[in-house]
Amino acid sequence: MTTGTRLRRRALLRAGLALGAVAALPSCAPSAPVDRLVLAGGVQPGVYINVARALAGIWQERLAPAAPPRVLTTAGSAQNMELLVTGGANVAISQVDVATDVAAGINGPAEPLALARLYDDVTHVVVRRDSALRRLTDLRGARVSVGPSGSGYQPIALRLLDAAGVGVAGLGARAGMGLPEAVRALREDRIDAFFWSGGVPTDGIRELADALPIRLLDLGDVLDRMRERFPVYSVGTVPATTYGLPGPVSCLSVRNVLLITAAMPDEEARSLIDAAFAAQPRLAEASPAAVTIDSRSAIGTQPIPLHPGAEEFYRSTKGY
Template structure:
């Protein structure tokens, strides 16, 4: 965990502890349900820290919901079971296509951080490309997770049916790591920060490789332009060579019906409490005022738009 001094120094170097709009007003009657992910994961850790930030800055009451991930979170947002959710861009874009308008249609408060797609195999595996997973025992991510969405898309783009072309199982990251180490699966998909602690720990016990996705980046992005090409640097997870992969943006989302003042207050409180967020999870250091508006194709909530305009004016 980073020290507060180190966090403030890092944020200052990025120009993120500069002028922000003034203090948030208090919302003691505001009750929010925040849908995150599995306990111990980045969504849950960041969501728990956000809940504390909103309690401190707004006097709001916030309940943190544990879920399977992006798909479950967007279902909760659409049904009214959650007021704020964290989601990957691909699943958010799908939900926006289904419900472009209406009170529960997704609207973004912020781009928060980017995930790196991992396809993990033991170092001694004969599989060297996605096509080699045909017929293999593969964890495609937990049910209702964003990992499942991208795993199925990658497999289809390779010409593998994600149901019949492999022997799929739905495991979260902790269970996937344990299953690969035990030899009960041959590979697993994951989308998370770099490094993902669970994968890093696995690499210390079991030599692993990441499958290179360079040969499929272009064809997948023609169909799903929400993904961005990326590289896992050499040395990550003790893998000597760089690996071509995909990056997946993560968003903080609310329903379109949220009032502008509440949406404004939520995102303002996030940036005011960013040092505390970064102490809880270092990924919060990457939440950047300049990049936060990059939520396409999901539109920014008008209240969030107003906040970013004010922040820009305050910094000029």
């Protein structure tokens, strides 16, 4: 078994997918109209849930579906992918690394396909401003939340800790808190640091920074190693002005994609992305992270292929 295969299998297990259930999905079936849009969103407060709600509102107004779109609050990317490929949702937002791992080996109607690249997530490692923690290696022996199972950022946190030579075993205590709980725990000094991956700025962290001076750990010393092992990641910078930081911080970034499955008819898929871009200012209002969403960058969903309906839309706008 190759290393890549082992990673994909571990990712499927982290996402909570029952391999037997996925294998039992029909390999071919005619595309049928979607009765109701169900969007797998994310945690509150967070960019995923805000963008999902904005999309639901846009589609309700512009497409007038028979039933109002429903937005699900979830732990994040891994749970969203589980919902998408098992039929619990027909639209999902996910980090492209998680989506790629889960999509491996899935064919037929359940195959995840992209409508658009949305924006890039940035991995935050948040500590109190008065903390002595400066680098990932300083987390050895610390109380750290790596994010909940089902989130997209827990796998990133574990990979970063491994790249830093700390690993989970090197932590003093490991917690699996979601963003709201981690924010409270840091304020109450119950943890020393927490991981989060989200758009910049993320509301929950901005609110924390308004109440408590914070810093983000600089990841520059492990980024080359991370990208060698996982080329899907990119390097970015969080400006100091984002959260009132002492200075800019080197970070890890990963693309977010808007996904449906091959079961979605081409015409409906095209209508969804057409309506979304027609009301793009509404997405920007939902979160500053969504300001960068446009039809030229939206085709960059690799290695997840675009849905044929989305391809038709981008060709018509000369974005493809």
